[in-house]
Amino acid sequence: MARAMRAHEPTLRTAYAACRRINAHYGRSYFLATRLLPARRRPAVHALYAFARLADEIVDAPGPDPSGALGELEICLKDALAGEPTPHPVLPALADTVRRYDLDPGLFTDFLASMRMDLTVTDYATLDDVAVYTHGSAGVIGLMMLPILGTVGPRAEAAPYARGLGEAFQATNFLRDVAEDLARGRVYLPADHLAAFGVDRERLLHAVRTGRTDRAIRRAIAHLVAHTRALYRAAEPGIDLLDPVARPCVETASRLYGGILDEIAAADYDVLAGRAVVPPARRLAVALPGAARCLAARVRTREPARGA
Structure with a gap:
């Protein structure tokens, strides 16, 4: 761990290491993109990912x-942000990240509010309803x-x-995980957009049971893929x-996640037959140019390229 992350503190060092393991295990594309950040910035990203992942697992x-x-978890988070000791494996790292980068604690309140929605909300009527969750x-x-990441102008x-x-x-995750979410009793795709193609929850469940995705479902998914591509463009x-040294990381993450939409399209929009993933060869093909841009940006800005 870089000295900037107080590596001499064993508890903090252990917490950051746990966050990195969680990110590497569960978020392959995200972790690969994070490797393009300067080393001193990576632990903070791992901390955010690990906290979000643990809440999601709950x-x-x-x-x-x-x-x-x-x-x-929310109580432990408040204690950690207040500087109180916590036995939680990742919260010391998260609290350190919040203090180091002066993150708004209210953002975590909003995040946990959406996590609570998953315990009671199973359907979303409109895109506006989905937007509240997302x-x-x-x-x-x-x-x-x-x-x-840093910015070159006002953060606002x-x-x-x-x-x-x-x-x-x-939104990409929602499309990739339709079958998994159905198994958990949830549909994140907006009901009004599905209905425009004659699709509802029962039609999706029938397709899962029979192993046959019909044309109406494919058309609905194609429509929502197009909508999601528009979100990336915006x-x-x-x-x-x-910050120039952060741009290759975000560009790569955007291309890798956008690649999931390409895989969905290549499967003729059949998201119920299996989980769309970007093949390792394509991930590497996206990451290598990103690494070159990253190195060039570090040379221009004299950002250290190495670290733990």
């Missing part, structure tokens, strides 16, 4: 009392990332784009507002 693989577990589940993550100018890119990532101008 609601996606619930135990006997997921609401209580989420509440306990603001907290993904938009605020983009806003948390901004101080870590980059904020809408950062929030939008986070929501584009989330967020793209924000990349130029970032």
Whole structure:
């Protein structure tokens, strides 16, 4: 761990190491893109990812009392942010990241509010309804990332784009994970957009049961893929507002996640037959040019290229 992250503190060092392992294990594309950041900035990104992942696990693989577990996590987070000791494996790193980059604690409140929605909300009638969820589940993550990535101008100018890119990532997840979410009793795709193609929850469930995705479902998914591509395009101008050494990381993350949409299209929009993933060869083909741009940016700005 770089000295900037107080590596001499064993508890903090252990917490950051745990965050890195969680990111590497669960977020392959995200972790690969993060490797393009200067080493001293990576631990903070790992901390944000690990916290979000652990909260997500509480609601996606619930135990006997997921609401209580989420509440306990929130209490532990408040204690950690207040400087109180916590036995939680990742919260010391998260609290250090919040202090180091002066992150708004209210963003974590919004995030946990969306996580609580997963315990009670199973359908979304409109895109506006979905947007309420994605603001907290993904938009605020983009806003948390901004101080870590850095900007070339006022942060407020980059904020809408950062929030939008986070929501584009989330919309991609919704399309990739339709079958998994159905198994958990949830449909994140807006009901009104599905209905325009004659699709509803029962039609999706029937397709899963029979293993046959019909034309109406494919057309609905194709429509939502097009909508999600538009979200990426709308967020793209924000990349130029970032610190030059951070741009290759975000460009690569955007291309890797956008590649999931390409895989969905290549499967003729059959998202129920299996999870669309970007093949390792394509991930590497995207990451290598990003690494070259990253190195060039570091040379121009004299940003250290190495670290733990």
